[in-house]
Amino acid sequence: MKTMPSPDNLLAFDALARAGSFTAAADLLDCHKSLVSARVKALERELGAVLVLRSTRKVALTEAGERLRPHAARLRETMAQARMAVDQTQSDLAGPLTISTTSSLAQYVLGPALSEMAALYPELQLSLQVNNRLQDPVADVLDFCLRSARSHTVHDESLVARLAGYASENLYASPAYLARHPAIRQPSDLAAHRLLVMESEQRDGLLLKKGEQLLRQPVGAQLYLNDYPLRADLALTGHGITLLADYAVARHLQSGELVRVLPDWHCDYWPIYLVHPFRTPLSRKYQTFIDFVLPRVAAALPDNRVQPDSDGRASNTR
Template identity: 35%
Template sequence: MKKLVRMDDLQVFVSTVATGSFSAAARQLDISPALASGAVQRLERSLGFRLLVRSTRRLRLSDEGQRYLPHARQVLEALVEGEMALEQGREEIGGVLRLSMPSDLGRNVLLPWLDEFQLQHPGISLQLRLSDQVADMVGDRLDASIRYGQLADSGLVALPLAPDNRRTLCAAPSYIARHGTPRTPEELAGHNCLRYVMGEQTHERWGFHLPDGVRTVSVSGDRTSDDADVVRRWAVAGLGIVYKSRLDVLADVRAGRLVELFPSECGQAAPLQLVCVHRQAVSPAIQRLRSYLGEKFAELG
């Protein structure tokens, strides 16, 4: 009969895969490398399978480990969800909350919501980092990061905020009046496309979900920026076409400053989530913030 699996062993396993070594996982979880190695060995004995293949230079997942990893993550995420449900009834929260978030969404959507959240919880002290670059959560000592997109294969804990969000193709009425409306992705080659830069990479390959499958096209234009808010402002000014998260442009669309050019289902998925380094980092303040923001995004429709 197999032994019961310990939750802390699951966390060590997921963190070891994410960081690539027992020593890095141990630093992340504030335990010794020997304890990290022992936890994974105990998990393997409980399951009756080898999850990690060890060599003198590196660790890699075994075939069984590859199959088991997503389930381990789901268990840890479910545990976080349960703890969040229990925390909802607790008394006032407090302390410093260090958050990173995308520039456009942060300035134009999240800031007033965070002001309201802080009024509801005056014991909270906010420290915000607004940037479209992926934050180093450990190096910058962040409590959480609000991020678009699916997480890469990692041990991070992702709590959904707007899981059904997509990108949308938009332009100002003034741009459409001068240059017309593209009817297909291929017609974007004849338009000025406003692009943003992440790291060293310019986002200039735009993918669309069409009835006959995914279509990806290369676009070009006379303006790029590493600040997505700037790119949105260019679009509102009628200087080109933009392909952004619908959450970023929703207010502009509803006010008539921008027009959506393709049906909403054509846009690439851009789920929004609240990300923490590991399960232990999901504090009562983070849990309350996630619940609050989730309700706010649901109200946007």
Template identity: 30%
Template structure:
């Protein structure tokens, strides 16, 4: 029965035929001559055929042995090629990198960095899936997920890439109509745009310069299930909102949005790369290293 054959004996048999004698095969394999003979005898027993005719001076393949030897050479060559390909996958970035991140972070941060990564690693093809839902990395066969915020407990491995600040913002037109909040108590007069995907979208924790904390729960004017949609509503003048810096910094510089209550800090969020398995493949490690290098100025400012 094929499933009763010890496949390691195929390499011994091929080495024996290649060497032409038990003595030279034993030297090549680093084992005793008796052990080589024992492997051959057991292989013949497992196959139920005679592979070699042996005399005191020479050995020769039987007809079945010649056919089997040709198959062994092909099988061993295929195995060596498979091992080499696996090693290349381990040591050099190649293949398809299937990754996911949120819509807003993907468009604002990840996508701009993909071009330089792909130029640097032309053997890697990228399959990027943007979604504001927390995906199951293993079930959906992702190599990597980039997640912002606060990580949940998970069996996935995580590498910190950087961080982002949360900013309270509003459009100039909205502030002209409703007034600009100067103190935390002023927030009661304003409607907030909630990011409904968060577990507590309207629980804002402000920290003063001296370290004192105060939690505010503003009145909801509207909600949306993505940060990009919340930003759009704020730009349209429908209310105030807390949004990540990477999404609104350009709007603040351009005057489209105004940062409010700058004397307080909101909690910083982390940005992590998460992936399954104990050791990330080369393509995953390469992209993580690339992002860390690109995000270093943001992470250290």
């Protein structure tokens, strides 16, 4: 099998063919003329043909050199176009961006920010994938993930995790439901109520915290739900007490449609990260997305008064 010519050697030959001398070719390539001479000689060895006739003043191309000249010129043009194409992706605010998050964060936090960004940057093609499974941006070929999870699940050498803020999860119900059922003054009173929770919460009990007091309250549930929007809808229509993140209930609390149950007790608290594959430098499109979305995600998270535990306890992905 014949040896393929080196691109660097072909580019040196192209410069020599255009400039007419090794000194002028070296000026075109911004290198020493001995390097141009060495690369042209190496190209001749690779192709098994003499390409230039050398003299003290200038060089002339042989027949083989003349035939090679347009191919070397096309290589130079192709490489210049490749450089321009890459530069354009670094500077343009256009093209696709794929983002993944959970159903609750999509509806209550990220969706409005993406809608605003799409209107402001019409050349961007934003694709939002809603998936409650914890995803790896590298393995799943995603540009960004918005995650609510334990910090160790997003700290990875191949990923960058930017903290957007914190969310807390607590118990909520509609005033109509609470008016029809026994009063709730302490966690044990929950046993007489209908709870809309995840199966794991029913199995393990609700972990409740009040100051330094920590307890796990058993619950009896007939309906298991892992979707915040559905849980919120059922709570709003008076079907029971449910666990919801603060960002999912903020407007319902303001309107009085939902109220906090056991307000002195807190259920969970976790960080929310904007995660993306490690890239340096970041393209203008990537940096613009981060600068636009991150503060809007932070603004959509209510100002939590609860502080995370010293061990960084957080929930599973929500």
